[in-house]
Amino acid sequence: xxxxxxxxxxxxxxxxxxxxxxxxxxxxxxxxxxxxxxxxxxxxxxxxxxxxxxxxxxxxxxxxxxxxxxxxxxxxxxxxxxxxxxxxxxxxxxxxxxxxxxxxxxxxxxxxxxxxxxxxxxxxxxxxxxxxxxxxxxxxxxxxxxxxxxxxxxxxxxxxxxxxxxxxxxxxxxxxxxxxxxxxxxxxxxxxxxxxxxxxxxxxxxxxxxxxxxxxxxxxxxxxxxxxxxxxxxxxxxxxxxxxxxxxxxxxxxxxxxxxxxxxxxxxxxxxxxxxxxxxxxxxxxxxxxxxxxxxxxxxxxxxxxxxxxxxxxxxxxxxxxxxxxxxxxxxxxxxxxxxxxxxxxxxxxxxxxxxxxxxxxxxxxxxxxxxxxxxxxxxxxxxxxxxxxxxxxxxxxxxxxxxxxxxxxxxxxxxxxxxxxxxxxxxxxxxxxxxxxxxxxxxxxxxxxxxxxxxxxxxxxxxxxxxxxxxxxxxxx
Amino acid sequence: xxxxxxxxxxxxxxxxxxxxxxxxxxxxxxxxxxxxxxxxxxxxxxxxxxxxxxxxxxxxxxxxxxxxxxxxxxxxxxxxxxxxxxxxxxxxxxxxxxxxxxxxxxxxxxxxxxxxxxxxxxxxxxxxxxxxxxxxxxxxxxxxxxxxxxxxxxxxxxxxxxxxxxxxxxxxxxxxxxxxxxxxxxxxxxxxxxxxxxxxxxxxxxxxxxxxxxxxxxxxxxxxxxxxxxxxxxxxxxxxxxxxxxxxxxxxxxxxxxxxxxxxxxxxxxxxxxxxxxxxxxxxxxxxxxxxxxxxxxxxxxxxxxxxxxxxxxxxxxxxxxxxxxxxxxxxxxxxxxxxxxxxxxxxxxxxxxxxxxxxxxxxxxxxxxxxxxxxxxxxxxxxxxxxxxxxxxxxxxxxxxxxxxxxxxxxxxxxxxxxxxxxxxxxxxxxxxxxxxxxxxxxxxxxxxxxxxxxxxxxxxxxxxxxxxxxxxxxxx
Numbered sequence: 001x002x003x004x005x006x007x008x009x010x011x012x013x014x015x016x017x018x019x020x021x022x023x024x025x026x027x028x029x030x031x032x033x034x035x036x037x038x039x040x041x042x043x044x045x046x047x048x049x050x051x052x053x054x055x056x057x058x059x060x061x062x063x064x065x066x067x068x069x070x071x072x073x074x075x076x077x078x079x080x081x082x083x084x085x086x087x088x089x090x091x092x093x094x095x096x097x098x099x100x101x102x103x104x105x106x107x108x109x110x111x112x113x114x115x116x117x118x119x120x121x122x123x124x125x126x127x128x129x130x131x132x133x134x135x136x137x138x139x140x141x142x143x144x145x146x147x148x149x150x151x152x153x154x155x156x157x158x159x160x161x162x163x164x165x166x167x168x169x170x171x172x173x174x175x176x177x178x179x180x181x182x183x184x185x186x187x188x189x190x191x192x193x194x195x196x197x198x199x200x201x202x203x204x205x206x207x208x209x210x211x212x213x214x215x216x217x218x219x220x221x222x223x224x225x226x227x228x229x230x231x232x233x234x235x236x237x238x239x240x241x242x243x244x245x246x247x248x249x250x251x252x253x254x255x256x257x258x259x260x261x262x263x264x265x266x267x268x269x270x271x272x273x274x275x276x277x278x279x280x281x282x283x284x285x286x287x288x289x290x291x292x293x294x295x296x297x298x299x300x301x302x303x304x305x306x307x308x309x310x311x312x313x314x315x316x317x318x319x320x321x322x323x324x325x326x327x328x329x330x331x332x333x334x335x336x337x338x339x340x341x342x343x344x345x346x347x348x349x350x351x352x353x354x355x356x357x358x359x360x361x362x363x364x365x366x367x368x369x370x371x372x373x374x375x376x377x378x379x380x381x382x383x384x385x386x387x388x389x390x391x392x393x394x395x396x397x398x399x400x401x402x403x404x405x406x407x408x409x410x411x412x413x414x415x416x417x418x419x420x421x422x423x424x425x426x427x428x429x430x431x432x433x434x435x436x437x438x439x440x441x442x443x444x445x446x447x448x449x450x451x452x453x454x455x456x457x458x459x460x461x462x463x464x465x466x467x468x469x470x471x472x473x474x475x476x477x478x
Numbered sequence: 479x480x481x482x483x484x485x486x487x488x489x490x491x492x493x494x495x496x497x498x499x500x501x502x503x504x505x506x507x508x509x510x511x512x513x514x515x516x517x518x519x520x521x522x523x524x525x526x527x528x529x530x531x532x533x534x535x536x537x538x539x540x541x542x543x544x545x546x547x548x549x550x551x552x553x554x555x556x557x558x559x560x561x562x563x564x565x566x567x568x569x570x571x572x573x574x575x576x577x578x579x580x581x582x583x584x585x586x587x588x589x590x591x592x593x594x595x596x597x598x599x600x601x602x603x604x605x606x607x608x609x610x611x612x613x614x615x616x617x618x619x620x621x622x623x624x625x626x627x628x629x630x631x632x633x634x635x636x637x638x639x640x641x642x643x644x645x646x647x648x649x650x651x652x653x654x655x656x657x658x659x660x661x662x663x664x665x666x667x668x669x670x671x672x673x674x675x676x677x678x679x680x681x682x683x684x685x686x687x688x689x690x691x692x693x694x695x696x697x698x699x700x701x702x703x704x705x706x707x708x709x710x711x712x713x714x715x716x717x718x719x720x721x722x723x724x725x726x727x728x729x730x731x732x733x734x735x736x737x738x739x740x741x742x743x744x745x746x747x748x749x750x751x752x753x754x755x756x757x758x759x760x761x762x763x764x765x766x767x768x769x770x771x772x773x774x775x776x777x778x779x780x781x782x783x784x785x786x787x788x789x790x791x792x793x794x795x796x797x798x799x800x801x802x803x804x805x806x807x808x809x810x811x812x813x814x815x816x817x818x819x820x821x822x823x824x825x826x827x828x829x830x831x832x833x834x835x836x837x838x839x840x841x842x843x844x845x846x847x848x849x850x851x852x853x854x855x856x857x858x859x860x861x862x863x864x865x866x867x868x869x870x871x872x873x874x875x876x877x878x879x880x881x882x883x884x885x886x887x888x889x890x891x892x893x894x895x896x897x898x899x900x901x902x903x904x905x906x907x908x909x910x911x912x913x914x915x916x917x918x919x920x921x922x923x924x925x926x927x928x929x930x931x932x933x934x935x936x937x938x939x940x941x942x943x944x945x946x947x948x949x950x951x952x953x954x955x956x
Contacts, residue, residue, distance in 0.1 A: 032549070035546040037545050039543055040541035042543075043544050046544075047542065068644055069628055070569075087576040088576075089575065090574070092576065093597070097567065097568060098551065100565075107570045154575065168544065
């Protein structure tokens, strides 16, 4: 059977993904090493995700702010683990002027900075410095901040949405009076992320704590959300960190308690990125292109007038009246009245993953009917309805699509998690090409033999099992 | 009379402005040269401005996208005027890794880039390159894009919100098939900005075209919005550029017309920045602090329970019921139930410019009344109303405040625009310390004598008078 995307997922998952991004017109590689340009259709999806996530962040009493892009190296250097974790991928600004020298535009040597800056890979340090001034007494706590910004981590093996040198994200940074409060916040926001991904992106997350080996550089505890892709690989979709007093001590974030004593505070940070989009594309899409969860689809319904020339204007106008009715129920609709051929339009919107495609032809118009097809299950869902019945039911159908997409992803997750008794069993499963997450006693992985397997099979510890943290999930990962 | 901000505007306008920013808790200088940190209260104002502007941009058929932060120098170098305009303030990225050398963390020499990047000062070049690929035929036009991002122009004399090395903005970039369409778009968006500033920020703009001397680097026409500050100085609050075919030719943006011929397209760009906030703060505020236009006030109403200890809980709860009623009418409300003293709360929200302050004490509660004071006109507006009357009228009062603020700014503008017949009259006006905009024949300014006056009085040509473009406005400027 011919598919809109070649190769198919089964033939070459990684190439399928790259071609999916192009076919759905989501993004392209930029002429800047490791960076991408997010095209309008991709960015519209991100805006819907961002706005909903922002509402949930603010509902937790967090305030947005905006900190500088550049970080003085001395700040970055204050927390030893942190600098070790990020120094190898830091973009460095060393000059502040260009000059034509020998016919070539280059950094003006006279503009060399005595202290260079790095472009933020994350903002714990620059925000930590501000917090040390903003927090004086227990009355200033908790202090909960967030920003939606771009960050940069120089990337040697870039892949669109999954790993790019520059990416967009939100980063929450918070200060608390006690460790209990800080840890509770890190866990609460971890859960908030999980709810968001399930309720909005239709993605079930494996949620648990990172092992010490895989923690964020400078954290006491890192809570992660791991998604399982259709090829069985893991994708880390978000993290929430209990930073203990590491950054509070490095930056002198102290508060005067009710007891009159000066105490170092406890901090947390948590973030999600455009990477979530990559996960969503890989979890739900198929060999014909993107399949978008309805709540983040820029167009939830596309109406395609099936026109012969003599009826085009009338049909387009009719389609627009249906669109208006749908819009009044809060559905996002596009009428595709472009001059492409109808089959080309159909395939365009299939590839772009619009949840519901509606066809109206001359006969449908005369009978006040429409034909609707769900993107997620395709032809088998195709049916003809009265316009009123469809308009009344559209929001329910969209909700049903969301639920079905989530349910399919949950079943796949279940089928892809395998218990293994020991390293030998893990080794033979991987050697046999078994895909997915392998659940094994964490203790078993603390040895040279496991390190060798990590190297051999490119597997990593994803997280401890929240239900029994003596077990760890191991998988190949994006 | 004691004022909340010292010095007053009359005493030292520039120091007043700096202290206003601090007193209203809007922002602070960052520990990065020329950069600022926008604090939560300042950022909340920006979010309201941004969301409303974004709606208006999209209503014009523009789609948001996201282009890279870094620009290859070769791109930047393709348009000669453009590079001349920005090369002197470009932050340059030259390395992609840090290394500990001689006990000091510094750029790793082995990570030196053969071709350095600059941090975008504006994105005409990198977007131009993309457009040259995205535009193929007349069917692809018009192409209208926008992005909300940070940009960087190294700043030697930074001033919060007015001039910072990094700033946030939106930049629209558009391609058209004809010069007429491009020019019409540049003018339409110029008008859109003017409407936004009047209808949302309560600021009347002097709108006109920049003279050739003051145009954007690489534009055929630059349309500007000039605001008049309370000290008579100009502030450029937004620009819209008709770029002709400069960038289309530099980047090869061509389309196949209906006639089958390949033609260079015409492009435009337009932008507004966080600088608009600086204008808004300087246009409306007074010696007691910020005065916010109601439509962008994070809290339009603050309710202050005037408590004695024994009634605090009851009064706070009562204030919350009033707040809920107001919220249900779409008003943004805060109940300040913090444990500060009531007069301190009053001054806090006066300094932060909340449009309406509501006081409720035990007596008001027993009578179901409130006392309300407008921030913009202060004590003279103070009155006691029934809760229901206030709730029903709050949106109207806020609208009235907006209208009054706009009207006051319009009257001030009128009083600050002076016609001068010739350079001699201009010279004596400036020598006498007259402040404001001076309207003079543009021809008169094209001579060495005027250049000398520009130097002497730090004045510049702001824009041509739209009503009669043989005249130009001249002023000192931020």
